[in-house]
Amino acid sequence: MPERDDHSLHPTRRRAISRIVFGILLALASALFILVIRPFVMPALLAAITAGVFFPLRNRLRSLFGDRKSPTAVVVLLLVVLIVVIPVSGLVYLTIENVLRLAHTVGTWGPDVHKVLESVVTFGQQLGIVPQGEPSTLLSRDSVLKALQQYSTGIAGRISHFLSNTLRTGLMVVVYLYSLFFFLRDGDEILTNFLDFIPLDREQKDSILSHFISVSRATIKSTIVMGIIQGVVAGVGFYVAGLKSPLLWGILTGLLAALPNFGPILIWLPAGVLLAASGHTGPALVILLGVGGLMGASDYLLRPRIIGDDIRMHDLLVFLGIFGGVALFGLPGILIGPIIMAVFVQIWTIFRLMYESDYRAANAMSPGASPEPDE
Template sequence: MEVDKAGSDMPDTPPRALIAPATLRWVALVLVTALITLMFFGMIRSFLIPLIMAAIVAELSRPLYRRIRTFLGGRRHLASAVTLVLILVLVILPVILIASIAAQQALGLSRSVVMIVNSLTASATEAALPDWIPYQEDIDDLGPEIANKVADLITAVARYMVATLSSLSRGTALFFLDTFIFLYAMYFFLQMDTPVMTQILRFTGLAAETQTKIAERSVSVSRATIKGTLVIGVVQGVLGGIGFYVAGIDGATFWGVVMGIVSIIPGIGPSLVLSIGVVYLLAIGQTGAAIGLGLWAGLVVTTIDNILRPILVGRDTQMHDILILVSTFGGLGMFGAVGLILGPVVAGLFVTIWTTLAEAAAMPPDGAHGPPETRKVTG
């Protein structure tokens, strides 16, 4: 019986010819998975925003859905339908109406402001400057140019506001299709026992504890941010718009929308717009209306934040004001009007991911408790 001399010395490993096909199969699987994923997201990319908004609104509306489901005896489908109808009637339709009115008023105000600037420029050019002022010819030439630049700036800002607000109310088939996708997806998202965020995290390969922590913190930060910015902004915008309407200032709906947006700026908020309204009323001689608007702004509009924020935010973690500011304006620039909600949510996810990563990196290894210098070295 012959014994292979190399048999007893060779390690028990498969030949390279058997390893290479398995590696190639894994590479092919990864490539095919990536290709199909890219094709899928490329196919539904125009519906990603409605789907994401549906997931966000469904998570925020889940407490209301649960109360309605309990009231209806546990009927999930009927409770989801009733929740959708309430959101449609109480939130979506009023937002579309307000956006339409604000867009029309923004266009009208831009034309009025341009006419006022032109009239002021014409009056300024007719007025004679004192002889002791130097470079009078240069100043005379510079006046109309400044006026034109100011008019161009106002027109550009008004056009941006019109385009942003009109995206909520454009009567196109695409808008109605996006709305249908939003409502249809939200109908099923509400009935899910496991939130969409948690289900997506299951495919990341992270530990179950980390997945739960990320999902809970993301929802908490997003909820607190939306409550602390969007809801308070809407309340301050409505109150400020009412003040402008009672004072007789044109475009009260548009200015209310502006005050709701700038309410995210810490320390300034709608006070800046209200102050401009007070100065305008004083300039045209309406002193009583100016005093009333100033009192309304100081006693009601600017103090409502201090009353509502502790009630709405509660114990939820809120992001820093600077991060809320840049994420909201960044969301407006990237996503349009829905960026008012989507921007802070993305920022909340950003903070949550990096906070969780920092905590995971700071955790001691298994079996090690306390700082390194206090651990005993065993032989």
């Protein structure tokens, strides 16, 4: 009979040590995985959102292709390139061109800007919030011109830095398209495997997923469709009013259209007020009444019809999600921020329902609780 090894570990202790070692290896592998994919998280996340939006179209096309995954994914990918990638690239090019043109001419705005600021100072003196005195002495024309020149130089420098990262931008586009192809082809399997790691009931997982897809669709509808409508309205209005670079201001208005009832005001209201303060009454009326009126009408009449039955969030959550997303992720945060807010709200809603269910179950099992009658 073999002697017992006193130094051998008890199976329970050996299992505990194995789990600790495996936990360390799991944490190390996960940390390395995050470090590897960190530079490409943003294009991959945008690809996942795009795939979720185009899933209904993919399912219809798949039935036409005899349930062949790869050809269907290629066709949808080409449609995304034509509908999304090429227009966005052209929009970025036009924006950069107009910003550079604006940066080169902003230094010549000294007299006009100084005149507007003098009008603002005079108005402030009438209200008693600005010290009395000659506006020209309170506001130096040379200081205004110097500030404008510094501002234009800063803009040109930032654009040059952006253009120098063309290789990195091209790599991100390639990662986005490559990820989008596989999300379109294998999205169902990827989603199923991902949801298997979430320790929730199937009903709760489906609730989070449907909320995510619905809010993604509503956010993209609100951002893209309303952005195009309000951007065109603003650009035409600024052109009619005679403002410089109406295309650029139209693009900025379209980007801010993701903020319902608030975003475009940040563009057209200051423009109208400055035109009125500088004595340009006609253009000011075009901006304040024409552009402002059409913006309000589109927000209250068109936006609900465009979003349709997709889930809506409170405007405050949309506001915080967009600005927080932009601060954290850059320009893609306009889409990602509200989606994160929506998922956050839905998860806490599920937690509240779970807590209420457990609370009712605990009360039902307490000694003083009366049993529910049998049906």
